[in-house]
Amino acid sequence: MPLQIYDVIVVGSGNAGFCAAVSAKENGASKVLLLEKAPESWAGGNTTFTAGAYRTVFHGLQDVLPLVQNVTPEMADRIDMDPYTEQDFMSDLRRVTNNRGHPQLASALVKESNSTTKWLAQNGVKFQLSFNRQAYQIAGRQKFWGGLVLSVVDGGKGLTQQHQANAARKGVEVRYDSPVVSILSNDADEVTGVTVRHKSGMKFDVLTRGGVILCAGGFEANASMRTQYLGLGWDLAYVRGTPYNSGDCLRMAMNDLNANPAGDWSGCHSTCWDANAPTDSGDQKLTNQFTKSGYPLGLMFNVDGLRFVDEGVDMRNYTYAKFGREILRQPEGVAFQVWDADGASWLRSEEYADNVVEKIQAETIEELGEKLRRKGLNDSTMFVKSLREYNKAVAAHRKENPDIVFDPSKKDGLSTRSSCKGLQLDKTNWALPITKPPFLAVKVTCGITFTFGGLKTDHETSAVISDSAGKPIPGLYAAGEMVGGLFYGNYPGGSGLTSGAVFGRKAGRAAAERAAVLSKRKATVPTI
Structure with missing residues (x-):
């Protein structure tokens, strides 16, 4: 098989993965490859199994009305919806996590939630006001509660389909049945690509100029890892979502690249x-x-x-x-x-x-x-x-x-x-x-939905931090459930999808910019 080289490689076809891939394209990466371990029938990872809710800062009803498709002017007059400020979001994050979350990650999530939600809408995500889940009809009025008002048309299944359509429009190459079995690096400890196993059993390398973005989920579908990290009895928990989130990329990053584990590894x-x-x-x-x-x-x-x-x-x-x-x-x-x-x-x-x-x-x-x-x-x-x-x-x-x-x-x-x-x-x-x-x-x-333990990442670029060096591993990024340190013991509903979008977008931008810089330096094929 001829050598394959991409500007950016994304691993995982959930919300975070598609956000990372599209962001990379928008920030100048000409060749972006998204690899998914599961067959196409299981596309989307855990995203498909969500209600499609996004927790975001908003400044009142008028801030979200342009994003939604299920509110007529007559309906809008009967809606009671308080603004959800940055202070509200941060307060909820701190309260439900016992103030254990990484403050810079939390700040980035909160401050960029509104703009990221609007970016998603520009990229074809169809939002609606979540009347069925987040509002009660009281005295003839729809009363929204809990700071969470937006969800995606057709829930998680609809979100996955909308992400797939957008990736196709933007020219992202997507391959299913393509599990990553190792992450490649050179003598300078720079990530240079991945090894992929084809469904035929054949393995081959795919190289990258800008980096590899890990969006492959946690270990919630792995009974032995659940018992190891969450404790006795967790092997008996029911798996809510995809059976393919088995912690493979977490282990590769930590064992092979010395990535720094972070967050609540006993929580989910x-x-x-x-x-x-x-x-x-x-x-x-x-x-x-x-x-x-x-x-x-x-x-x-x-x-x-x-x-x-x-x-x-x-x-x-x-x-x-x-x-x-x-x-x-x-x-x-x-x-x-x-x-x-x-x-x-x-x-x-x-x-x-x-x-x-x-x-x-x-x-x-x-x-x-x-x-x-x-x-x-x-x-x-x-x-x-x-x-x-x-x-x-x-x-x-x-x-x-x-x-x-x-x-x-x-x-x-x-x-x-x-x-x-x-x-x-x-x-x-x-x-x-x-x-x-x-x-x-x-x-x-x-x-069990997803696990909270993940990798330590930079809050600005979503670059993965080395456990030994204490600085970013060149060319390695993470988003979605693989980000550790944001949630501890609990989380505010709807903030998982928002986190995947915020940090996926950051990772895609950073990897694309790295590819551009290395190209200007006349970097050719990375050395393995």
């Missing part, structure tokens, strides 16, 4: 996931619909009939990525979400429709307990007792606080606390009574 994004979902990969048809994020409107019980989290401690955007871990910690790693008729009326159909989830319904709490026993509940007596104690605590709070009104668009203060002291584990917001039949329950488990 994990959520409440349908217990009847596939175990080792996401479903390509239902994708994100296996998420079960309606718990703030109800309760969660383990198999011993006990609650184990405060379901109302915060808005769903700031708890759903960590509650999967709490479920995995429970006996047998499963739980039951429970509502009455009023609470169930607020559930989103995309997650809780009859054709999406197995519903367990009953006319009494006792009957529900017996039906749950057949689904794995060990102690139906304790379940009934716990639920009745909860209802008594709710009633006591309501009696002492008759003026507090239920409002799912904010932390409304409806709780189980009163002069009667409340519960051992209180629910601090949206504490609706569970008294009106029919009662509904669904069985959930832990679904």
Whole structure:
């Protein structure tokens, strides 16, 4: 096979990878190659399995209206949407990560989120206001909450398709079924290319002038690495997305190039996931619909009939990525979400429709307990007792606080606390009574989305930092899930896709500029 040389090589076909490739083209790279380990039918990596939400700074409704395609002037008059400032975004990042995130990475993410979202729209990403996920209709008005308002038309699947179309327009060469098996470097420790294994089994080298950008995801689909880094029991977590994110490029970068590992290697994004979902990969048809994020409107019980989290401690955007871990910690790693008729009326159909989830319904709490026993509940007596104690605590709070009104668009203060002291584990917001039949329950488990441990990168160029030298490895960049140090223990919903776009864009620009500089120096074929 003749020697192949590209200005920039990108590894991974998710949101970060396509952003990096297109950015490289826009910044002068004439030949850009994107390599994907998976077959084309699995294009997009974990991006395909997201809801397509982007968290971004915006200055009010008028700032986002030009980006979206699902709002008429009449609808706009009925929308309540507070601005989401840089201070708001930074505050959320610091709060949910216990202020552990790298401050310069966080600052870059926040400050460039607005311009990057608009750049995506210019590159064919079709945004819409996320009425179905981020707004409640209250008193005839659409009330947005949680600082997250934008999502992509047709969700993650639509986002992948729009990225693919844009890459084709920009002239990015994309090859599927092309896993990278090694990263090449020369005697000066400069990255010079990659070795690719063709589906025929043949291996060949592809060289680069500007650099290699790693956007190949974390190790969430690798059961042994999950156990090694996240801890015992994590091999049993359900994989929400692609089965191809097995940590290969992370290990190559650290073991072969001495890249500096960074971030929360014992942490991950994990959520409440349908217990009847596939175990080792996401479903390509239902994708994100296996998420079960309606718990703030109800309760969660383990198999011993006990609650184990405060379901109302915060808005769903700031708890759903960590509650999967709490479920995995429970006996047998499963739980039951429970509502009455009023609470169930607020559930989103995309997650809780009859054709999406197995519903367990009953006319009494006792009957529900017996039906749950057949689904794995060990102690139906304790379940009934716990639920009745909860209802008594709710009633006591309501009696002492008759003026507090239920409002799912904010932390409304409806709780189980009163002069009667409340519960051992209180629910601090949206504490609706569970008294009106029919009662509904669904069985959930832990679904892992992506891992937080990654590579240390430069916040301006997304260049990967050497563990020994403490400076960038020439020609090596990373974006997306491979960036370590941004998220710790938790993350604000929607910030993952934004991070991939912000740092993918930076990496593409930096690699293209490096290719141009080396070309001016009359650099020819890199020495391996």
